[in-house]
Amino acid sequence: KGEIAGSIVLLVGPPGVGKTSIGKSIAESLGRPFYRFSVGGMRDEAEIKGHRRTYIGAMPGKLVQALKEAEVMNPVIMLDEIDKMGSSYQGDPASALLETLDPEQNVEFLDHYLDLRLDLSKVLFVCTANTLDSIPGPLLDRMEVIRLSGYITEEKLAIAKRHLWPKQLEKAGVPKTRLSISDAALRALIEGYAREAGVRQLEKQLGKLVRKSVVKLLDDPEAKIRIGAKDLEGALGMPVFRNERVLDGIGVITGLAWTSMGGATLPIEATRIHTLNRGFKLTGQLGEVMKESAEIAYSYVSSHLKQFGGDPTFFDQAFVHLHVPEGATPKDGPSAGITMASALLSLARNQAPKKGVAMTGELTLTGQVLPIGGVREKVIAARRQKIHELILPEANRGSYEELPDYLKEGLTVHFAKRYSDVAKVLFD
Structure with missing residues (x-):
């Protein structure tokens, strides 16, 4: 056939596990333009279907704007935080999305501003959510759900070493040779300061360590710093998480x-x-x-x-x-x-x-x-x-x-x- 129809994927998982990053990676690997917009807190269906041209300041909907910006008919469009959509007297955006996310109906998507039929069937939609409870049933039915779960310590350790630490060094403009962190310190950081499911807190704490080390490096330009597990308390304060004692006894x-x-x-x-x-x-x-x-x-x-x-x-x-x-x-x-x-x-x-x-x-x-x-x-x-x-x-x-x-x-x-x-x- 030589062509591929669009599909609708929903990534569900706790905050900070990389749902948005996966959307960007999908677009990169397919070589398609990527357009992301957050539908969290959206209350007006005109954001999706556009305003009628009779209104002053009328604009086309976000999907038409996405195609205009991407300049192709088959971009990867990410609808972020789809579980946090609102509804009000101005309409229900979740119901407006039903037509958009149905491969049978979005061949002839009608934007109120353009007033022309538009083919969205080649678009790859990637939606993200933290929970499925607040997504309406008919909308959930149209999407292919992929669950992403939290990370264990070993996985966080690998992510920190390969991605988060180099990213923080690059942000601060510090060469790798002058500032490094031991595996034991990373493990202590994960277990004591960043025990949540995702890696956002871990990235914040690594950023804090880098900033505090940069101040020392400015005082002594020749110094080389290696952060060990014992240095964490001095830089980050007492650990937020203690090893919880598993309660036992009768009852x-x-x-x-x-x-x-x-x-x-x-x-x-x-x-x-x-x-x-x-x-x-x-x-x-x-x-x-x-x-x-x-x-x-x-x-x-x-x-x-x-x-x-x-x-x-x-x-x-x-x-x-x-x-x-x-x-x-x-x-x-x-x-x-x-x-x-x-x-x-x-x-x-x-x-x-x-x-x-x-x-x-x-x-x-x-x-x-x-x-x-x-x-x-x-x-x-x-x-x-x-x-x-x-x-x-x-x-x-x-x-x-x-x-x-x-x-x-x-x-x-x-x-x-x-x-x-x-x-x-x-x-x-």
């Missing part, structure tokens, strides 16, 4: 959570306050879905205590309090079901669970363990906390098997179909 279980910022470990604590009356209390700024998960866990464990070796009358007079630290962080989602049930079971059996185990999975009233999302992010979060034994739902076995080998290395993973499989790992 304490480590869960795995997935946020728009990447994966995180989530300790869950349960304790018996008094035995005057039966009751159940929840704290930790939990969303509706998570509160229901806690209710299900409480009902399931209460009705199956005998089966799991606990005192069947334990909850009859116990007032139980379940807390999910940190108190100020809002949390929601069903994937903490088995974690909450395990915390309650540990309390009822008066037995601490096996150490160094983290888990995630949704629990039903009949004890089934249902699949969850974000397996890769959760595995990365566990590795970051030096946890090497995980419990995942059986239905997520495929997602786990697809992970690269370096992420699975040294991990012991138990797959649970029913809650009894979880209890076996923790208490037997």
Whole structure:
């Protein structure tokens, strides 16, 4: 055929993982012009479809402007932050994009200003987003979703050495021979100051190190500086992140959570306050879905205590309090079901669970363990906390098997179909 039709790709991932950079690289490798515009906070559909010519100061839409600037009909157009689009009385830009991003309809795209049919079918659209929740269903349906997950320390180390550090040196105009940084210092920087999913914070901290070193180099033009791990505190202050102690003991279980910022470990604590009356209390700024998960866990464990070796009358007079630290962080989602049930079971059996185990999975009233999302992010979060034994739902076995080998290395993973499989790992 000798030609290629455009396609619509959506890159989803936490901030700072390089979604915009990938768009630029796609354009470079294809040898096409690149045009980026952010649709975050856009409220007016005329930005996309243009204004009618009867208005004073009317302009064509952004897409016509992109083609005009690119001077070709097949550029790579990036629609940045597509999950943060607004809508108002002036119209709904997300609905205006439906026609633009449909390969069947955008052959005859109509801009209000030009009032001529325009063929957008050769354009390669690359969209970026942090989460999928706020993107309307019909719009999401038109795009091919590619998930980008956060980086682990080894990946950040390679990115810093190959890209970020040389870029900062070039920015400051310092030759490589006069300023260098050791691998140990980079690793300490990543683990102590820049533990987020992306690499933006890491780049800022490297920039800070370079600027402080440049001041020293100006004082002594002949000096050569090598930054070691011990020099970081003097330049950047005390580390922001300490090695978190994984909480353990009776009624304490480590869960795995997935946020728009990447994966995180989530300790869950349960304790018996008094035995005057039966009751159940929840704290930790939990969303509706998570509160229901806690209710299900409480009902399931209460009705199956005998089966799991606990005192069947334990909850009859116990007032139980379940807390999910940190108190100020809002949390929601069903994937903490088995974690909450395990915390309650540990309390009822008066037995601490096996150490160094983290888990995630949704629990039903009949004890089934249902699949969850974000397996890769959760595995990365566990590795970051030096946890090497995980419990995942059986239905997520495929997602786990697809992970690269370096992420699975040294991990012991138990797959649970029913809650009894979880209890076996923790208490037997």
